[in-house]
Amino acid sequence: MSKKKKKYYTVWKGHKVGVFESWDECKAQINNFEGALFKSFPTFITAKQAFKDDYKTHIGQNKSFASELSPLQLKAIGQPNYNSICVDAASSGNPGNMEYRGVDTKTKKQLFIQGPFKDATNNIGEFLALVHGLAFLKQNNSKYILYTDSKTAMSWIRNKKCNSKLKRNERNKPVFDLVDRAVLWLKKNDYTTTIVKWETKAWGEIPADFGRK
Numbered sequence: 001m002s003k004k005k006k007k008y009y010t011v012w013k014g015h016k017v018g019v020f021e022s023w024d025e026c027k028a029q030i031n032n033f034e035g036a037l038f039k040s041f042p043t044f045i046t047a048k049q050a051f052k053d054d055y056k057t058h059i060g061q062n063k064s065f066a067s068e069l070s071p072l073q074l075k076a077i078g079q080p081n082y083n084s085i086c087v088d089a090a091s092s093g094n095p096g097n098m099e100y101r102g103v104d105t106k107t108k109k110q111l112f113i114q115g116p117f118k119d120a121t122n123n124i125g126e127f128l129a130l131v132h133g134l135a136f137l138k139q140n141n142s143k144y145i146l147y148t149d150s151k152t153a154m155s156w157i158r159n160k161k162c163n164s165k166l167k168r169n170e171r172n173k174p175v176f177d178l179v180d181r182a183v184l185w186l187k188k189n190d191y192t193t194t195i196v197k198w199e200t201k202a203w204g205e206i207p208a209d210f211g212r213k
Helices: 023-030 044-052 071-077 122-139 151-159 173-188
Strands: 008-013 018-020 037-041 084-093 096-104 110-120 145-148 195-197
Touching: 008 023, 008 044, 018 023, 018 044, 023 037, 037 044, 084 110, 084 122, 096 122, 110 122, 110 173, 122 145, 122 151, 122 173, 151 195
Parallel strands: 084 145, 145 195
Antiparallel strands: 008 018, 008 037, 084 096, 096 110
16 A cells, blocks of 8 residues: 655645644644635645745646646636635545535635544535535525536436435434435525536646645
8 A cells, every 4th residue: 555645734824824744733723714725735845935925826726737638628618717616525535534615716715614524425525515505605695606526426416315325324423414404405495506517627626625635
């Protein structure tokens, strides 16, 4: 089994700012902090240098991403619609500890975050993130669109059903309670929000990505 590469996390805006050597340390600075700004880096030196830079140099626009698609393909796909929010999930193991969040696509301002939940999967997180995003936009009477990079979650939303094969147990009861609430919300609520697939190959990682890759 290959050893997981160490990551360093730069926090420009949070309870405390600076460079942190683990995701848990980083998460403690950004949880429940509105508009938190952070990103992972492969070395301490690059993370420290990024902290000295304006955060816009590193996040918000995917400026450093170089797509492998052809110019014609990129032209056909076009640019992201920044009148939007995007959602993503991350899990440490599958199943494992899972969390999800939603951010403003243009500014990366964090709009909501939930977790971590024990013994959950990434697909469940993507599904919950989409339902949370739909409810968030409806509550705010917003006409924004909603981006996700998960085709699986999009299909579950269309069917108004979480098709996970994960078995329920005492450890994952909290997340399945939330799944049941999400399914009920889909069945009881109408919404006009358009859900759109994020074009990772053209635009880079979705802005709601947790930066652990």
